[in-house]
Amino acid sequence: MDIKSVQKRLREFAQEREWEQFHSPKNLAIALAVEAAELLEPFQWLKEEESRQLAENPTDYALVKEEIADVMIYLLRLADQLDIDLESAVEEKIRKNAEKYPVALAKGNAVKYNRRES
Amino acid sequence: MDIKSVQKRLREFAQEREWEQFHSPKNLAIALAVEAAELLEPFQWLKEEESRQLAENPTDYALVKEEIADVMIYLLRLADQLDIDLESAVEEKIRKNAEKYPVALAKGNAVKYNRRES
Amino acid sequence: MDIKSVQKRLREFAQEREWEQFHSPKNLAIALAVEAAELLEPFQWLKEEESRQLAENPTDYALVKEEIADVMIYLLRLADQLDIDLESAVEEKIRKNAEKYPVALAKGNAVKYNRRES
Amino acid sequence: MDIKSVQKRLREFAQEREWEQFHSPKNLAIALAVEAAELLEPFQWLKEEESRQLAENPTDYALVKEEIADVMIYLLRLADQLDIDLESAVEEKIRKNAEKYPVALAKGNAVKYNRRES
Structure with missing residues (x-):
């Protein structure tokens, strides 16, 4: 998926309908x-x-x-309105999770797993 | 973003940790x-x-x-576990929204807009 | 629980802290x-x-x-700010559910049950 | 509101329909x-x-x-299934909030307020 191109289409979709006024990050986070x-x-x-x-x-x-x-769609809109690069945000989080949950410790571990991941 | 490739990495991440047992669509929808x-x-x-x-x-x-x-990340995992193609799902929904909200009717219309979109 | 008395205490708690400005129904619904x-x-x-x-x-x-x-607590605050009587709202909904789900039809029926209740 | 009496009615409502099998705390927390x-x-x-x-x-x-x-209704059901006394839980939390947010510090303070309350 070409994230930035889909975001551009969604932005134009909102602009044509004069919906940008409703699409504050707060409202988009609610909608999401x-x-x-x-x-x-x-x-x-x-x-x-x-x-x-x-x-x-x-x-x-x-x-x-x-x-x-x-x-x-709302996630793409929200990231766009906040100027957050979705792809790099995901890459960064995957790296962080790999550090936080090394295979040896996390393996099949429901107890450990049952802690908030984020 | 190469959706399918990121999904593959996330799937392997879960498999290595034997987390697939926790990643039922129901649980992933909760986590999301x-x-x-x-x-x-x-x-x-x-x-x-x-x-x-x-x-x-x-x-x-x-x-x-x-x-x-x-x-x-949870959206990618959920779509993967359900074998739903995220990109085509988004394309389909954009098309549907374009039909449902023609510019002439939807323009700046908070009243109309304030109806559930999905 | 004396609903109205607890609501009064929560209202005063917010007023003393000058938090009423943040406690719009919209914000309370988000917090909830x-x-x-x-x-x-x-x-x-x-x-x-x-x-x-x-x-x-x-x-x-x-x-x-x-x-x-x-x-x-947020439910009590929200109902209070909207001037909705929580107790009568619940009574009304229980009555509605009794009509919507007669015992004979609903009994152990996962299929029927798996439809939105509200 | 007589919390325990409403909970009893809701419990009987579920039992008559053989819905207790669906009303695990996990499912009720989702429904809520x-x-x-x-x-x-x-x-x-x-x-x-x-x-x-x-x-x-x-x-x-x-x-x-x-x-x-x-x-x-779902909050009452969940508290009932978990054997948690809703009224005392609320009292305890109000006390905790009073300690956490002394009037002198919290007054009109959007910045402080904009921290998670729970």
């Missing part, structure tokens, strides 16, 4: 959290195993696909 | 919503205008950059 | 969502069965108790 | 976060001042009232 919860909703009563078979339910699968897109 | 809320947190008491100047506060800016990365 | 996600966080990698045994882990149990209080 | 986000949604594009006038929009006001009830 709302969409993330909508993405979570179809999973709420499923057993974990059922969630691994979601593709067998075409209605929920299509819904989840759309919610994933919504989250991504 | 939790990270989205952590991203929202630094904005909660800011005025909208202050949120547009976030870069002036290096501590919060660095925090937000890291939370944006966390959201992206 | 942020706290609800913090409450969710300790559960994210647990199996459902483990979550039923949370009391066996005193640290997480104390944390969850505190997050439950945070959610309740 | 999902409802909190639904409560946040109508505020997402509003200016703070508009959010203070929500009652002027009867449709959104009724919606928000219902979402507030949903959050409260």
Whole structure:
């Protein structure tokens, strides 16, 4: 995905509709959290195993696909409005996680894992 | 960003640590919503205008950059585990939004805009 | 719990600190969502069965108790700021749910249940 | 509100429908976060001042009232399933907040305030 090019298209989409006034980082962060919860909703009563078979339910699968897109779109907009380079942010975090969770210590370790990752 | 290549690295990162057992779509959707809320947190008491100047506060800016990365990482993991193509999901949604919000109707329209977009 | 009396104490707590300026319904709704996600966080990698045994882990149990209080406090503040009677809102919703989910139809029905309740 | 009596009614409501199997603390914490986000949604594009006038929009006001009830219902269920006394949890947290935010230091202090409260 050419992140910057998609961000440019989304920015123009908002500008044409004069929506930039609503797209403050604060509001976009709210919208992102709302969409993330909508993405979570179809999973709420499923057993974990059922969630691994979601593709067998075409209605929920299509819904989840759309919610994933919504989250991504707001994430792209928010990073764009804050002038944060999404790709380098991800690279930096992957490096940090590798240091924080060395294989030898983290392996299969539910207890350790059950600590906040961020 | 080469989405599929980053997803492959994240998948291997999880496999090496035997974390795939925890990474059911249900759990990843929870983790994504939790990270989205952590991203929202630094904005909660800011005025909208202050949120547009976030870069002036290096501590919060660095925090937000890291939370944006966390959201992206879980989004990539979730899409990967569900075998959903993130790029085509986004393209499809952009097309849908263009149909749903024609410029002539949506322009600067806070009332219309204040309806759920997804 | 004397809802209105606790709301009065929380209102005075905010007034004494001149925090009413930050406590717009919008900001309180954000704070509530942020706290609800913090409450969710300790559960994210647990199996459902483990979550039923949370009391066996005193640290997480104390944390969850505190997050439950945070959610309740913001809910009380938000209802107060909007002049919504929490008790009658709950009674009304219980009545609505009883109509929407008659025992005969809803019994043990995961499929039906797996539709949004609200 | 007689918290324990409402909790008993909600518990019986779930038992009659054989929904206790779905109501693990983990699932209830998810449902609570999902409802909190639904409560946040109508505020997402509003200016703070508009959010203070929500009652002027009867449709959104009724919606928000219902979402507030949903959050409260899941909070009551979760506290009940975890055997956490909601009232004493709130009292304890109010005491803690009073110590953490003495009036002299916290007064009108957006900077201090803009630190996580929990």
